[in-house]
Amino acid sequence: MSYQVLARKWRPRNFSTLVGQEHVVKALTHALNENRLHHAYLFTGTRGVGKTTIARILAKSLNCETGVSSTPCGHCSACQEIDAGRFVDLLEVDAATNTRVEEMRQLLENAIYAPTRGRYKVYVIDEVHMLSTSAFNAMLKTLEEPPEHVKFILATTDPQKIPVTVLSRCLQFNLKQMPLLSIVEHLERILVAEEIPFDQGALQAIARAAGGSMRDALSLLDQAIAHGAGRVEARLVGDMLGTVDKDHLFSLLEALANHQGAAMLSVAEEMQERSLSCSSALQELAALLTHLQMQQLLGSAYPQGFHADERMARLARDFSPEFVQLAYQIVIQGRQELALAPDEYSGFVMVLLRLLAFAPLDVAGGQASLPPPGDARQPLKQVPRVDLAGPDALEPECSAGTPTVAVAAADKAMSPDWHVLLDGLNLTGMARELAQHCDLIARDEGSCQLRLSPAHKHLLFKPAQDRLQQVLSEYFKKPVQLRIDIADMERATPAQAAEQLRKERQEMAVAAIEQDAFVRDAIECFDASLIEASIKPLD
Numbered sequence: 001m002s003y004q005v006l007a008r009k010w011r012p013r014n015f016s017t018l019v020g021q022e023h024v025v026k027a028l029t030h031a032l033n034e035n036r037l038h039h040a041y042l043f044t045g046t047r048g049v050g051k052t053t054i055a056r057i058l059a060k061s062l063n064c065e066t067g068v069s070s071t072p073c074g075h076c077s078a079c080q081e082i083d084a085g086r087f088v089d090l091l092e093v094d095a096a097t098n099t100r101v102e103e104m105r106q107l108l109e110n111a112i113y114a115p116t117r118g119r120y121k122v123y124v125i126d127e128v129h130m131l132s133t134s135a136f137n138a139m140l141k142t143l144e145e146p147p148e149h150v151k152f153i154l155a156t157t158d159p160q161k162i163p164v165t166v167l168s169r170c171l172q173f174n175l176k177q178m179p180l181l182s183i184v185e186h187l188e189r190i191l192v193a194e195e196i197p198f199d200q201g202a203l204q205a206i207a208r209a210a211g212g213s214m215r216d217a218l219s220l221l222d223q224a225i226a227h228g229a230g231r232v233e234a235r236l237v238g239d240m241l242g243t244v245d246k247d248h249l250f251s252l253l254e255a256l257a258n259h260q261g262a263a264m265l266s267v268a269e270e271m272q273e274r275s276l277s278c279s280s281a282l283q284e285l286a287a288l289l290t291h292l293q294m295q296q297l298l299g300s301a302y303p304q305g306f307h308a309d310e311r312m313a314r315l316a317r318d319f320s321p322e323f324v325q326l327a328y329q330i331v332i333q334g335r336q337e338l339a340l341a342p343d344e345y346s347g348f349v350m351v352l353l354r355l356l357a358f359a360p361l362d363v364a365g366g367q368a369s370l371p372p373p374g375d376a377r378q379p380l381k382q383v384p385r386v387d388l389a390g391p392d393a394l395e396p397e398c399s400a401g402t403p404t405v406a407v408a409a410a411d412k413a414m415s416p417d418w419h420v421l422l423d424g425l426n427l428t429g430m431a432r433e434l435a436q437h438c439d440l441i442a443r444d445e446g447s448c449q450l451r452l453s454p455a456h457k458h459l460l461f462k463p464a465q466d467r468l469q470q471v472l473s474e475y476f477k478k479p480v481q482l483r484i485d486i487a488d489m490e491r492a493t494p495a496q497a498a499e500q501l502r503k504e505r506q507e508m509a510v511a512a513i514e515q516d517a518f519v520r521d522a523i524e525c526f527d528a529s530l531i532e533a534s535i536k537p538l539d
Contacts (some may be wrong), residue, residue: 007218012053013074014060015084019186019214021050028054029070032061037068038171040143040152040213042128045175046161048213051155052092054175055124056082059090062151063118063385065080071396078118089118093125108142111150120151128154129161136163143169177212178202186214187221189488191232191461201234209241244271244281249288256327256355257318264352268345279346282335289328322428323359330354360426419494425475431467434459436495438484447481448472453489460484509537 012018015025024043031037041058045053060082064072072079081087093107107123115121115273125131128301131139143152143166154170156162184203191198210217220241221232228236238245248267255263271281295316319327334351341347418440427435437459438450448469452460469482492500510532513519522528 005219006190006222007215010218012057014072015057015070018050018053018057020178020182021054021175024054024175027173028058028061032068032070035068037062037151039146039150040154040170042154042156042159042162042167042170042172043175044156044172046157046177046213048210048215048217049174049175049177050214052124052126054413055153056090058153059087059120059122059124059151062120062122063087068119081117086120086159089115089121091121091123093123095125095127095130098131098390101138103133104135104138108139111142112147119151122151122153124153124155126155127157128166129156129158133163136166140165140169167187177480178210178217179212180207182215183207183210183212183214187217190218190221196230196232198232198425199237202232202237205234205237205241205243206232212521216283223306239274242275242277242280244276244284246284246288248276248281248530249285250315251318251505252285253288253292253351254311254317256352256359257315259356259359261356264356265349268349268352272345278339278344279335281348282331282338282351286328286331286335287329289324292316293321293324293328294318296324298332320360320426326428327355387394419497421475422494424470427468427471428458430461430464431471434464434484435468436498437493439489439491439493441485446479447483450482450484451487452484453493454486457486462487505537506535509535 015029018025041055043054045051060072060074060079061070062068063078063082065076065078066073074080074083078087082090085092091107098104098107111121111123113121142150146152152170154162154166159172184200184207187203187206188198191203202224205221206217209220224232224237224240227240234245237243248271251267252264255261255267271278292312292315295312296319314531331351334354336346338344338347341350368451418438421440422432422435425432425435434452435450437456438452441449441451443449465482465484469480472480472482489496510530514530515533519530523530
């Protein structure tokens with residue numbers, strides 16, 4: 001006996017064995033059991049999601065010799081002939097090859113005649129959107145008021161191209177793409193029944209490559225069985241599909257966590273030697289970063305079909321949640337830019353270098369490694385200080401320049417200037433925005449008091465406060481209780497100092513341009529004027 005491909009051998013024969021599309025099955029089951037049958041049905045969806053399969057099951061339900069029901073027997077002559085594709089009253093038409101109005105008229109002329117063998121004459125028109133406008137017009141009247149013994153089942157992958165006059169005459173069901181876990185479970189049942197050894201990772205790779213199509217998944221499974229000589233192994237499936245296994249992705253992220261650029265490029269070169277798709281690699285890397293972020297923020301919650309391991313848990317500790325978000329954006333944007341790169345590999349390497357450029361120098365524990373206060377190995381940069389109260393002051397005083405910070409006498413070590421300290425903290429997003437508009441009032445051994453202007457009280461979100469308190473505790477290596485008071489500012493905040501510096505640099509840049517001899521000559525000769533907004537200071 002000749003070999004039958006898995007997609008045909010394991011095609012569902014009834015609603016109970018149909019994978020997915022529960023919303024469609026539920027509606028059709030109730031309609032069949034309660035004998036509330038419409039004369040025309042329209043099934044829409046992408047390839048391989050079950051449109052034709054449901055049409056055949058519906059045809060069996062209508063013509064089963066045991067009666068109309070949602071559970072056709074599958075043993076009577078009508079059911080067996082429909083399964084074999086030779087039932088005389090089931091007319092399957094490919095609209096892609098029968099687009100003309102003459103063919104549609106010839107088909108519908110036979111609709112007035114009673115069925116030969118079955119209870120209903122069922123017309124299944126696949127890819128119905130391919131019909132010409134004249135062909136659609138020819139079928140409108142029959143579609144609206146067909147004989148009692150006629151049922152129409154239309155299927156299409158592009159419902160937007162079907163005239164509204166046709167859509168209004170049909171019950172429309174939108175078939176969804178198959179979930180990853182449903183595909184994996186179905187493939188597993190088939191392999192167990194076929195007594196073929198397999199790896200779970202191989203099935204997940206096939207399911208991802210199928211893109212929500214069960215038929216594509218079964219075709220890939222056939223190919224994988226042949227490629228593996230009767231075995232379905234993750235390594236062989238990866239070679240067949242040209243996909244990147246998780247070891248490469250984990251190695252990339254682990255090298256990134258340790259800021260080892262050479263190791264990242266070594267992994268990239270190994271992937272190139274195996275002719276792996278750079279686009280697929282970035283797609284899988286984005287998926288891995290998604291799972292990583294879910295572990296960081298949701299704990300044990302994972303997408304269906306994904307299992308965490310120790311490497312994932314370690315990466316979740318190594319990277320901060322903010323950097324994972326940034327890395328995800330870099331990877332997604334980099335994948336979109338591959339077509340613009342000199343070649344795919346160069347574009348892929350540039351994405352890895354971009355990740356490396358934005359990664360903290362040391363991300364152990366999810367935070368950039370900072371020297372503790374007073375550590376002589378990496379002294380903090382000094383900025384001018386103005387202390388109007390003298391050296392004996394225990395609390396900070398107002399000054400016109402950059403503020404100084406004095407701490408309580410119980411803490412012998414002087415804390416860094418708030419401006420300097422802020423530059424060293426691993427803060428991003430709203431937490432950094434909040435800190436930049438604050439001023440340090442006092443700090444003792446277990447607390448830190450900041451002041452925030454009423455004009456910026458909208459920055460006082462609890463998640464931002466919690467993040468700032470966490471980073472301060474990690475920096476000082478002991479718990480810090482953060483307190484932020486709303487009051488008028490008495491000296492410049494880091495944000496104000498940065499804005500003042502920006503203005504000074506802009507003024508210096510404008511002055512330098514104005515003093516340039518060539519610019520002065522141009523203004524005098526051509527009665528020109530200088531557009532100050534176009535002048536940008538050099539970094």
